Amino acid sequence: MSEPGLPDGSLSQTPPMSYLVRHGVMRHFGEFKPATPDHRFEKQQDVILRTERGIEVGQVICPAHPAMIQALVEPTTGTILRVMTAEDRQRHATLLARRNPAYDAAAELIRRHSLPMQLVDVEHLFGGERVVFFFLAEKRVDFRELVKSMAREFQTRIELRQIGVRDEAKLLADYGDCGRPVCCNTHMVVMPSVSMRMAKLQKSTLDPSKISGRCGRLKCCLRFEQDVYEEFQKQLPPINARILTRKGKGRVVGQEILNRMVLVEFEDGRRLPVQLDEILTRLP
Known part of the structure; x- marks a missing residue:
């Protein structure tokens, strides 16, 4: 049944104005508009995007709604260029295969420059505009000379991004103690604040090894149930x-x-x- 005042079938015939799309190894979420306004994209469809960083691979989550976008923290924006073709998938696979060699080469350059940083992961943008290197460090690192060496090595624009241990788990972790994929690697957009008070209220064991996630911090799932515990406790x-x-x-x-x-x-x-x-x- 159509909405009042609209002809039958008009809702299904009108393509959405924009879509919620996930992209990048850090799983950014954003609102993206089709390059061709009358083109419709399906959920879970792999697409090629133009973002602020360049040309990237993404996945359509669903049509975007204002409340949905408003709930995101610093959502990205851009354009959906097309559905991934067979050639696109082949190029994407080639770029993924370059990650390990790029990691090894970058780690060697970091060693040569004697910098106090730990390389975590590498991301090649689909369009070749840049290569992003994610790293851990206890303090700010002056990596200007390292970037010059990397630019000569990889012959493209280099971006170095310092991340925290929770972001490291988001990039590398697979499964949690519960046997399911870690939340930060699947559905979470923002890392919630978690405190020991939550563990005490939920009567979880206070053994750090049992209430800590793959990142070594308190498990995010303690926050998921906190509101229910607080409401019931009242x-x-x-x-x-x-x-x-x-x-x-x-x-x-x-x-x-x-x-x-x-x-x-x-x-x-x-x-x-x-x-x-x-x-x-x-x-x-």
Whole structure:
């Protein structure tokens, strides 16, 4: 059924004005408009883009909507030039095959210049406009002479990007402890802030080796569930609160937030779990 005031089928016949597209090894998200306005692109379709960096390979996620773009942090923009052809795919495969040799050559140049930096990954732009090298360093590095050496070696524009350990995991990590692909490598656009307080609230083990992700920092999934834990905790009486239950009067000595249950120490010394709906009232 069409929208009021629109002819039947008009929504499906009108191509979207723009699309949400993911591109680059850092998985940038942005709003891209078709070079040919009446061309329609499908979800998960591999495409060739013109971005601020140059010509790149991307993947169409879905038609773009204002609220969706507004939710992105510093979204990229550009133009969808075409769907990838067989020739495009062959060129892309050739560029991917160059990554390891380029990595080795760049690592050797870094060693020769004796710079305190660790090379992480290499990205060749599809159009050949530049090669991007991602690296880790504890502080700012003066790599001007290194860039000159790299430009002579690779005969193209060189970009060096310093990243953090979480970005390193985004580039290189594969699977997490849960057995699924790491979140930063799949669906995450912005790395969330995660604190030890979240782990304590969720009663996760405080063993750093078990609550740390591939980046060595606290797992991002602790943040995903935090809002639910906080909302459920608001519904429970706090620790040391005196309450009246169907089993008698007592003091809250523990919480089972997801089970919506508290552990109560009754006046006769018993300690029993009490469901939220069994609590009659809080006592002064």
